[in-house]
Amino acid sequence: MANLKEVRIRIASTSSTQQITKAMKLVSATKLRKAQGEIVQMRPYAKKINAILGSLGENVSSDVLTPYMEKRALNHITFVVVTSDRGLCGGFNANVVKLTVSIIKEKYQEHAKAGKIKFICFGKKGYDFFSKSSYNTGNNNVTLFQKFNAETAFEIGTDVINTFLAKSTDEVLVVYNQFKNAATQILTAENLLPVDVKSLQIHESKAEHKSKVKKDYIFEPGMDGILSTLIPMTLKTQLYKAILDSQAAEHGARMVAMDKATDNAGELLKSLRLQYNQARQAAITREISEIVGGAAALA
Amino acid sequence: MQLEIITPDKKLFEGEATGVSLPGSDGSFKILNHHAPMVASLKKGIVKVDTTEGSQEFAINGGIVECGDNNVVVLA
Numbered sequence: 001m002a003n004l005k006e007v008r009i010r011i012a013s014t015s016s017t018q019q020i021t022k023a024m025k026l027v028s029a030t031k032l033r034k035a036q037g038e039i040v041q042m043r044p045y046a047k048k049i050n051a052i053l054g055s056l057g058e059n060v061s062s063d064v065l066t067p068y069m070e071k072r073a074l075n076h077i078t079f080v081v082v083t084s085d086r087g088l089c090g091g092f093n094a095n096v097v098k099l100t101v102s103i104i105k106e107k108y109q110e111h112a113k114a115g116k117i118k119f120i121c122f123g124k125k126g127y128d129f130f131s132k133s134s135y136n137t138g139n140n141n142v143t144l145f146q147k148f149n150a151e152t153a154f155e156i157g158t159d160v161i162n163t164f165l166a167k168s169t170d171e172v173l174v175v176y177n178q179f180k181n182a183a184t185q186i187l188t189a190e191n192l193l194p195v196d197v198k199s200l201q202i203h204e205s206k207a208e209h210k211s212k213v214k215k216d217y218i219f220e221p222g223m224d225g226i227l228s229t230l231i232p233m234t235l236k237t238q239l240y241k242a243i244l245d246s247q248a249a250e251h252g253a254r255m256v257a258m259d260k261a262t263d264n265a266g267e268l269l270k271s272l273r274l275q276y277n278q279a280r281q282a283a284i285t286r287e288i289s290e291i292v293g294g295a296a297a298l299a
Numbered sequence: 300m301q302l303e304i305i306t307p308d309k310k311l312f313e314g315e316a317t318g319v320s321l322p323g324s325d326g327s328f329k330i331l332n333h334h335a336p337m338v339a340s341l342k343k344g345i346v347k348v349d350t351t352e353g354s355q356e357f358a359i360n361g362g363i364v365e366c367g368d369n370n371v372v373v374l375a
Contacts (some may be wrong), residue, residue: 220339229340
């Protein structure tokens, strides 16, 4: 039967698709482990920065004002949108884009109309969306993830901070997927600049407040000098962490998506095999009845 | 003293040291055992670590150093 052949072809193509999704799942699992390792590696650094900030906090008077904290009238907004370079990871990229758009619609409608929103896209998918949309995309780091490390993240962080200090932008927001575990991503939008002193501590573990004796620190070169080194460091680390998180979250999301795809392919295969066997059985039955009928006619 | 040199992607050094020379933003300086509590910012330069076995050098791109309780932490 023609039907039999069709089903056979579909079975073959479905099972090869299943093979691919299974392989992609395994690849993502490995990459996830690597990305998680990187997050773990960054942790002591973030922790130490928090600790120093904490011990500084005891000595900082709350009226210290650095250029990083300056709240200006919002003329220009910068969005740092962290997505992935590749698709096939469920709603991962779509969610980031959706959240960004909804924030713009909610708060910055007029800025968008006046073209005063700038996007810095990490990852190709976000760039693809925003470059095709009516928004203004400035210079972009499109396929950053191919050779991404702490240094490139810090360089971009420096750029972002400099544009803020040069008053070319008045607010910087980061939109990314926070990594919770392999199956869960938390969609997050954070204000990077201007710095809010209270939220300075990086959101990685809450800085351990040991009941240490208050140390009488020598500050070299003075409190302002320290803050002007420490704040950009914190910001860059925050950005770096967002990107690492997003990377891990991407692989997690892809792993889950591919796992589901594999399951679906399995189910499809099952029903196709049933269909195939039914068709085969029907063909055999008909052939037998034809033979029997032919024999009866001869007798 | 206990010394740690940490960057966002790895730990460059961790262990006992007898002294460490640092490129402070107002000029380079050296921290020896039992230094008073201090926080200092660093500029681009070379960090030289002296241990009982010899000395090691690391290039850093600016950062911050905290010391206290005979613990020195360099964040680069």
